[in-house]
Amino acid sequence: MQINITVNGQATSRDVEPRTLLVHHLREELGLTGTHVGCDTSNCGACTVHLDGEAVKSCTVLAVQADGHEVTTIEGLADGDTWHPVQQGFHECHGLQCGYCTPGMVMAAAALLEEIPDPSEAEIRTNLEGNLCRCTGYQMIVDSVRWAAEHGAKA
Amino acid sequence: MSLVGAAVKRKEDPNLLVGRGRFVDDMSPPGTLFAQFVRSTEAHALITAIDTGGAEAMPGVHAVITAADVAGFPATANLPEEVGILRRRVLADGRVRFVGEPVAVVVAESRYLAADAAEQVVVDYEPLPVLASIEASLAAMADPDGPRIHPDLGTNALPAIPEPEEVAPQYTAAHHKGSLRIVNNRCAAVPIEPFTCLADWGPDGLTLWGSVQAPHFLRGHLCEFFGIGTHECRVIAPDVGGGFGNKIILYPELYLAPLLSRKLRRPVKFTLTRSEAMVMMGHGRAQVNEVEFGFDDDGRVLALRLHTMQDEGAYPDTTGMGLGVLTSWMAGGCYAIPVIQAWVTNVITNTTPVAAYRGAGRPEGAFMIERVMDWVADELGLDPAEVRRRNFVQPDQFPYNTAAAPDMVFYDSGNYPAALDKLLDTMGYDELLAEQARRNSTTDEPLMGIGLSTWIEIASFGPPGSLEGFGHLGSWESAQLRVQPDGSMLVSSGAAPHGQGTGTSLAQIAADELGADFDTIDVRFGDTATVQQGIGTMGSRIMAVGGDAVRKASMAVKGRAVEIAAHLLEASAADIEVADGSFSVKGTPARSVTWREVAFASYRPLDIPEGMAPGSLEETVYNSVPNFSFPSGAYGCVVGIDRDTGAVEVERYVCIDDCGTVINPLLAEGQVQGGVAQGIAQALFEHITFDEAGQPRNSTLMDYLVPAASDLPPFKDMDRIVTPTENNSLGAKGIGESGAVGAPPAVANAVVDALSGFGVRHLDMPFTPEKVWTTMQAGRA
């Protein structure tokens, strides 16, 4: 069926099989490969995007469910060449190593800061419990989000 | 200002942070077909029939192949001749030996169609007896007609190091003796990117993109398998989403993708799902260590006897067969144990093959010896820190030849007492002991345990001959430095990083040595077409061997650049100094030329000294190191145990690391934290198990518990001591696997410490709440 999704501010219109997962639609149909697939049981969160501004696991959303809605992926987080504070924080504090979990982690963290602009370390850890990272052990991710909170995450 | 030793931010980050990374599954050249495995549902069975008709008839399906279609191909290599019979065919040939073993492949227009078609392939099995554990496999050996997983091999057990004929008299004579049977729990590496490969075989040859850690190694084996020349084969490892040793392995799909691409004349891509990856990618650990030890009244260990049984899974490869050997080499730990007898049995089982996983044999060794030290302390009523002190190799004893591997393994440098001192000081050990006494005498506060791990590991693989034994071309690492006319520089390294930040750290080394601009040094790896021969990223070797290579290449280029600068400045080369992008005459800084000017001049015959050819500012180095290096450290762990549920929480974790010279402390610390996280996860959360029928019990991330941020403690107490190595000009020992080696014993020792009041002398990982609670109940009874 024909679905229309605004992705990173751009209107898109495609014909999809209803069973198409949003993550595959973004990656393969729309060519936005920044969002990654890391599991098949909705645990890892590498596929996290914003759906109408809320963090969701795009592997557990059908593309048809996003019809008529707005999706922001990692490619759409920065403002042109100006990084989102979370992206900058991950760079400052070495919050990424292999980078595979990073898009999902950054999107989850950005959504967290919209809700809780000045989160404690415990709140950061709790609110990132849907995102797995195998490289960092999480401390530098937590530091990155704290950096973003201190350096101008959007209120 | 020196960049080596500075916390320089990574060059790798920008692409990855904005979603412009290039992982293999991101690429689908025009015409790409998608391959999907049909995998065995039986752990050990004969394949009596495969019906592919239903799948072949489905729209969009281009091929369905089974072992019959690839009968002419050799088995995959990477095994010594004497066990060549174990070589694995790319598709199960008449017999499956583990659940998940690929039996057939479906190739279709889309991954969705391929998934549908794979379901239509019907495989008939005739079950065979399943040997799903070391115990079952060895028990079957008692019967000469008992099941053999590889009948032509005739055995399920391969002695990698034979048992010594006699028991060391020093053990027999020891006043005190102890023994432990330790099960080091099977884990899965779980890189967040599972595994993907994409092959495009056209008339001009084969290009394969793979999420791999050793592209040149893979290329060599592909050429051997297909009987083609290196000139016709290109392997590219682009961005790789984690490896942990798991992506060195020569998986069947790495051969099948090219095979299918050649057959179908289209690019073919395999993207494993997580469930597939959990059963098809190599597992780690899965070792049983039976150790007995003799010690004196002061807690000095006089003799150690260790039998390591390594579960190989169904298809051993050279790495899998070497794990127990590495464990045996490191059986002495940081300690001057005068007599060590260590022997290794590799046991084949009907389970996923076991291979390298972060530490690859050394975490198991460290775990064993650190438990031994605590056991000795417990037995004699001594403080575990004190027992360690009494056994340490002392700073004046290096290079130290461990009795575990006489004349073979020489620890290069270290200061184990200093690391332990720093750990205890940072932890506030005495205060913790007081707190523990207080808490454990209450009835409601969580039980408190304190655990130490003064660990050592063998890294910087390795001296000549070491990696060749694992099927690699050499043990060196390569670097090529090329200065461009505009002064920017290309460094090509044989490394194949997957998160280590090698592109940053190697640039730091080059920039420092050359006095050049870090920002205009580009480091490249992963593509066999553009990178000279290389070995790859594994065994914590890249800074030590690869970084040293970059430094040597830089030094050679610098020498010639200085000559050009001297020529341009009409000065003597001996009077030229290089810093901050400029060559100047000592004492007269106004007389200078920039790197850009020197670089440009190097291509202009009229501007270079007599006798020098244009294009001289390039150098290729194949760098060998004379020995392994031995990172070490002291980790401390405090746990709290819920008295009613058995839940274990890590309340505090402290790390003191010694990796020799630190190139980039930010990256080094990141490596330690990541390794420690995996080590704590092994101790508390992770365990791949199979039932008696060889069915995996946890092959998804729902049931295999990789922890998230809220499940792990903060890592804020990170410090180091520095004892450089003489094995390379940087003094760097390697750090990538340290955390995974050192962390589990600290947690284990803390848990056993907490439970000692229940009479617990030892407990195997993982320390699940139920296991801990059951143990406490038994102790209460």
Added chain:
Amino acid sequence: MIPPQFDYIRAASAQEAIAALTEHGDEAKLLAGGHSLIPLLKLRLASPSVLIDVGRVADLSYIRDDGDEVAIGALTRHRDVEHSEVLAAGVPILAAAAHHVGDPQVRNRGTIGGSLAHGDGASDLPAVVLALGGTLVAQGPGGRREIAAQDFFRGFLETALAPDELLVEVRVPKTSGGWSFQKFNRRAQDWAIVGCAVAEVSGAVGVGLVNMASVPVRATAVEEALASGATADDAAALAAEGTEPPADIHGSSEYRAHLARVLVGRALAERG
């Protein structure tokens, strides 16, 4: 990873959904937030030929203060239940329990109606609704009917909903006294190994258990003991009575029974 093929119907109203359910019967499954169904589809543990998407049905997402009780539309997302001021004031246990469902991304999509209609004994919210003695409102071709929570969960993943019925609302009484929700798991994002919900409604204490049977169950022995004046400790000791705790990779039946006793004890102590 890849769901099987299905036909897709988007219902604009409850009536349309019911009509589609009536037409397709067993072949159809409802899709709300998708966080119970889509995971099953991806593992191919479910293969409905028709999916009826009720995610856009208007007016089924609300949290309404109805005096003695709070009415919650079936399509209300877990995150809205978690952050609801109406619930924080009137039925705080439900808001607290919703916080424990999955992780933030799951809570942004999953719905309370989807969770209850799925009827998994290992889910958090059914135990809470049982403890509260809530009411589930189903709508079918013949109109609406009310089903008491204790009659709603019938068997393994089986509820009292008829094949042609849609869950449209859940109503929960406001709690009159202390409450506590306890969830024991190894990783924060996981299902409970065991959990319990304790809530006092009109002076009586209800106790719901998570993952102590193949259906959501109440700890009736505990409730009866408390009603007849037993101490909290004595009542908690009965937590596993009448239950059939599952045995799996995360816990044996014996350990789960023990955890139930511990958690109920803690819940009774915490509620004050």
